[in-house]
Amino acid sequence: MTSDAALSLADTVREATAVLAAAGVPSPKVDAELLAGHLLGVGPGRLRAMVLGDTPAPAGYAELVAERAQRIPLQHITGVAHFRYLELAVGPGVFIPRPETESVVQLVIDWLAARSEDTERLHGRPKVVDLGTGSGAIAGSIAHEVPDAEVHAVEFSEFAHAWAAKNLLPLGVHLVRGDLRDALPEHNGSFDVVVSNPPYIPAEAVPNEPEVALHDPPEALYGGGADGMELPTAAAASAARLLVPGGYFVMEHAEVQAGWIAAMLERSGHWSGVTTHLDLNGRERATSAVRKPEAVSDERIGQ
Structure with missing residues (x-):
């Protein structure tokens, strides 16, 4: 040049x-x-x-x-990723947020808006957690756009956690370093919304784009197991543990995984209203469900 x-x-x-x-x-x-x-x-x-x-x-x-x-990612060169209304600090060691994830944030915001009066009447501020927050794009957007929400975020990677801290602490998000599989046990049964964009790529599916294959951290891409479904399954289990009855869970996934994830949620017995959602490109990008109340056992009924 x-x-x-x-x-x-x-x-x-x-x-x-x-x-x-x-x-x-x-x-x-x-x-x-x-x-x-x-x-x-x-x-x-x-x-x-x-x-x-x-x-x-x-x-x-x-x-x-x-x-x-x-093919070094543009965001690594500039140090910035734009996501909804936020300018996020990013760089090596953290997953670059994608535009399609913006529709997942919108699902949460719409759900909170539709139930704001009920949530406020029952326990005040809505309480939201993002499992596997990465750069903090989802948690930060919710905190910015729903300022009355109490937002928490969990990230396991040391490097990603450091980037998330830069982005989330100024927004008042409660960020912890932890594993989405067992995080926040002290908050069991207290969240109105659990949202997650967990790693979900199968072990043998190497991304085509050099920016992803060579620069996104592997721990943010591969979901565990041959089918990549270990961490999405764990995120759903944690959501069932963390949510109040009637709470909302939404998880991003690959288009080809929509049917599997919907069936997994149905089989667990924890969820009602399992719904697949399209992104702006018309792809099956996320699945949501509502936490059922715990069933009362026959033994308790007889007491």
């Missing part, structure tokens, strides 16, 4: 787009613009206005484009 000083911003962005396209980057023009905007400290709208003038290319732009051409 030509040196930054030799070209205008417009020419440099055009050349960068060609370089990224040749490297197989899925959105070369957008990424070229975002890298330039990152260095110039401007948003996409302002950048496009600058491209129309005679603005010089920013120093260091060629180096960042070369990194992106090596």
Whole structure:
């Protein structure tokens, strides 16, 4: 790529787009613009206005484009991931939040809004926990958009927990380092909502995208077992333990896993209203259910 000083911003962005396209980057023009905007400290709208003038290319732009051409995630280069209304700090060691997960957050917000009067009447502030929070995208968005909620988040990875702390502590989220399989026993039966985007990729299913395969941490991708379903199953079991009767559970998963997860929830006997939800691309992205009250045993009935 030509040196930054030799070209205008417009020419440099055009050349960068060609370089990224040749490297197989899925959105070369957008990424070229975002890298330039990152260095110039401007948003996409302002950048496009600058491209129309005679603005010089920013120093260091060629180096960042070369990194992106090596399929290093854009968010690792800029240090930022945009998710709903948040700007999250991200980098090596944490899963980069995906746009499709935004629809999972919306399911939680819609459920809380529909039941706000009942929740407030019964026990005040709604109480929500995100199991396996990663960067904190889900928990942080709920805390930001439902400011009266008491939001908790659990993360096992030391590196991801450090990124989550940067993002969540300013939002008032109660973040703990722990395993989603046995976390927060002191809160059993007290949450109105449990939400989770657990690792769910099968052991032998290596992602196609280099950004994912080489840079997302394996512990955030692979769900355990040949089918990847160990951690999603554990998340559902923890949700049943943590929720109040009538509480809401929603979990993200791969499109091909929707039927399996719905059947697993039905078999457990803990859930009613098991429902699969589509993301904005029309894919079966998440499954929700409502916690049943515990059945009263025959022995207790006879007492």
